Amino acid sequence: MVTEVRGFTDPQKEEYFRKRFRDEEQASRIISHIKKARSLHIMCHIPVFCWITATVLEDVLETREGGQLPQTLTEMYIHFLVVQAKVKKVKYDGGAETDPHWSPESRKMIKSLGKLAFDQLQKGNLIFYESDLTECGIDIRAASVYSGVFTQIFKEERGLYQDKVFCFIHLSVQEFLAALHVHLTFINSGLNLLEEQQTSSQTEEHFYQSAVNKALQSPNGHLDLFLRFLLGFSLQTNQTLLRGLLTQTGSSSLTNQETVQYIKMELSENLSAEKSINLIHCLNELNDRSLVEEIQQHRTSGSLSTGKLSPAQCSALVFILLSSEEDLDEFDFKKYSASEEALLRMLPVVKASNKALLSSCNVSEEGCEKLLSAVSSQSCSLRELDLSTNSLKASAVKLLSAAVESPHAKLNVLRLNICELSEGNCEALSSVLSSQSSSLTELDLSIRKLQDSGVKRLSAGLQRLNCKLNTLRLSGCNLSERSCEALCSVLSSQCSSLRELDLSNSDLQDSGVKLLSAGLKSSQCAVETLSLSGCLITEEGCTSLASALSSNPSHLRELDLSYNHPGDSGMKLLSAGLKEPGWRLDTLRSRMFPEGPGGSSVASLLFAAGPPPVCCDLHRPSPTLLISAVSAPWGLVP
Known part of the structure; x- marks a missing residue:
């Protein structure tokens, strides 16, 4: 049994903020702001992030009426940290709202939690034990104080055997504090914690570029959000927000520009779609939207429909499509490019769409494997896939069959008309039709030489108890009366779900009918x-x-x-x-x-x-x- 935990949909995001902010005008302003700051809107599918955002915006609107609201992820989390420091100062230290937020004790707590966050992020741990805290110089009594004071950041719970365990309220908070620890260490001592051989003579340019490289080398993307936060800390505006916690600042606008150029250079390399998208998010944290704005202009003018998109342009286009307010109901790849390279970079859009039109995109066997891996992933929303007019080899069809059978796949409609399919392919597809995990309800195999033997193999799957197919299109498949004999068994089968059958343009003749x-x-x-x-x-x-x-x-x-x-x-x-x-x-x-x-x-x-x-x-x-x-x-x- 597979349980899928899904985040907030766009309507649910809006509903959350309207319930949190009873003032209709205030709620509308907040919702409008989040929709415009698209990176924030994307993150709001995480319920905890909605709560963090609401906490921050409520404080900003109360204390700085008419002030600018946070635009980036780093800004939002810095404000959240400051709010927690303010709560500690007033609630636990007996201070006033106007007092400095950061006491020596608060600074020590955050720095200790930052070290813990980074060390455990490196190890891939989300739950920590007493021994983990001891390694970071935090004794168990101090940890209990931390969880009691910074209750919205750090939690103490009881494990399976009633032993104490600790965690951050969300992985994103751990990543934020880990990035803060690495940033503070470099600013204060010049040490780059991301490199095995740590020296104190590195330039800021090398520090940020090494962070980009480290994140790109991660096989599972566990440093993606960490990188966005770390680069966000390089902005002077964000460092100003942390005054009191930071004893000194670093990074110049020139350093930031060099980091931007380095990221754009990396975007031209052969990166995975996910890593490319994260680099676009990194540019957003650095307040550089030039690449996205360039593609937006081309898209508006319609010039993206001709010519080959560069890797960087593809990544920017994916970012735009994923962060658009428009519902990704249908993604027609031919509107943007016809190259397989571009298709692979745009797989996140395919996964987020309900319907993907990928006909005549000349996808290779290797490309098909990557495409189908995306289709069968748990996060994929795809319901309809059109791969017509592609030269799919037998091995590719087997991969396709395995993807459709995946328990995570949600595919209802599959179009393979005018594809290179053989009798052997029909056997693989028959297995899909009879699979309990398959959700396929419509299959189009038109204009292929399946012949009678192929239809006979398909018919075996159509008569199985688990088959959910209700529409089968076999127009122009070179069929004869022998196919009708096999299909007769399907039509009279108690297990058949067929509601629509297309046998057009074949020599069935009266005997077949x-x-x-x-x-x-x-x-x-x-x-x-x-x-x-x-x-x-x-x-x-x-x-x-x-x-x-x-x-x-x-x-x-x-x-x-x-x-x-x-x-x-x-x-x-x-x-x-x-x-x-x-x-x-x-x-x-x-x-x-x-x-x-x-x-x-x-x-x-x-x-x-x-x-x-x-x-x-x-x-x-x-x-x-x-x-x-x-x-x-x-x-x-x-």
């Missing part, structure tokens, strides 16, 4: 929409269909017999059923071609000639049959 009709007669059949356009069906096939509908009239609502040869008697037979009260059929589609040159069937010329512009449909209730033959595109007269 007769087999298919046997399945339609079954009381287990629940198909509501059936497309048999261009299947070489004559009056005989229509007779079989009419018989099936009479035997099991309760389900089929729409039938498409366009580009066939039903004759007047065949269509009259079916259209008469529209008047039957027991039939649910309410739409009968019939586009008709005359004979082609030399008596050749229209179905065989359909793809070469293109469909006609006229559709003749018959809907219930209709007293007359509205069928007309349209002139064939090759200019013959019916």
Whole structure:
């Protein structure tokens, strides 16, 4: 059993702040500010961050009416730390609101907690024991005092065996204090704690660049937020907020600019999408939004739809799309680029979207592996994936099948039309259809040479108890009556969930339709929409269909017999059923071609000639049959 813990949605974020701030005008101002400061808005999916933000903004609005609200993550957490120091000063030390916030005791507490935070972050620990605290020079009595005074930062709890354990209220608070410790150590002594060989002669430029390198080398991204905080501390404005805690300041605007340029240089390298996005966040903490603004201008003008995006531009675009107020319902990759490199950099957008259109993006096997790893991740929101017109090899389809079967995958719709699929691929897909963890409800395999053997393999999965598929599109898959035999078993299966079946543009002929009709007669059949356009069906096939509908009239609502040869008697037979009260059929589609040159069937010329512009449909209730033959595109007269 997998339990997924999800954060606040955008409406829930707004609801939280409106409940916290009863003054409607004040709540609206706060919500508006958070939406504009997009990095803050993104972080607000974490409930604890919403609470931190509300705590800070409430204090800022009360003490500095009309003052500027925090714009970056580092600013927000510095304000939060200052609020906690103020609470300690007033509540525990008996001081006044106007007194200096930082007493020698408070400074010692924060510095000790910072060392603990950094040491344990390096080890990947979120829970600490007495021995961990002792290593940082904190005795157990002091730790209890810390948790009692800085209750909103540090907590003392009882473990499984009633032993004392300690933790920070949230990992982000631990990362913030860890970055503060590294910053204070470098400013006060010149030591770079991020390097194994620590020297006191490093320049500020090297210090911040080494921090960027260290975070990029982390295999699991555990230093990503730490890096954002550390770079944020380099700004003079943030150091001013910490006056009283800092005994001296460092970093110049020139140093910050060099750090910005270094980050932009790293963005041009072959980084993972997640690391690239974090570097964009780092630029935001340094108050440099030039790259994002440049892409925003191009996007507004529409110039991003042509040409190849650079790695840095891709990262900036991802940041913009992820932080946009617009709902990521559909992501159409062709609007931005057609290169696989760009696609891999934009995987975070794919994961955040409900629908991803990735047709004709020339994804390789390696790229497909990375894409599908993202699709099967727990954080992926994707419901619909279009990979049509890509040359997917057998191994890639197997990877795709494994991804869809993942317990974390939420994929409902998969489009693989005009892809290089084989009979072996159908076996892998059949396994997906019968998997208990698969959520797939629609599969499009149109215009591929699956042939009858491939459909036979698919049909095995369609009859399994766990199969949830209700829409199957096999248009133009080179099928014959043998496929209809396999599909007949599916239609009459008690386990089948099929509601829509598209078998258009195959040589099923009357013999195939007769087999298919046997399945339609079954009381287990629940198909509501059936497309048999261009299947070489004559009056005989229509007779079989009419018989099936009479035997099991309760389900089929729409039938498409366009580009066939039903004759007047065949269509009259079916259209008469529209008047039957027991039939649910309410739409009968019939586009008709005359004979082609030399008596050749229209179905065989359909793809070469293109469909006609006229559709003749018959809907219930209709007293007359509205069928007309349209002139064939090759200019013959019916």
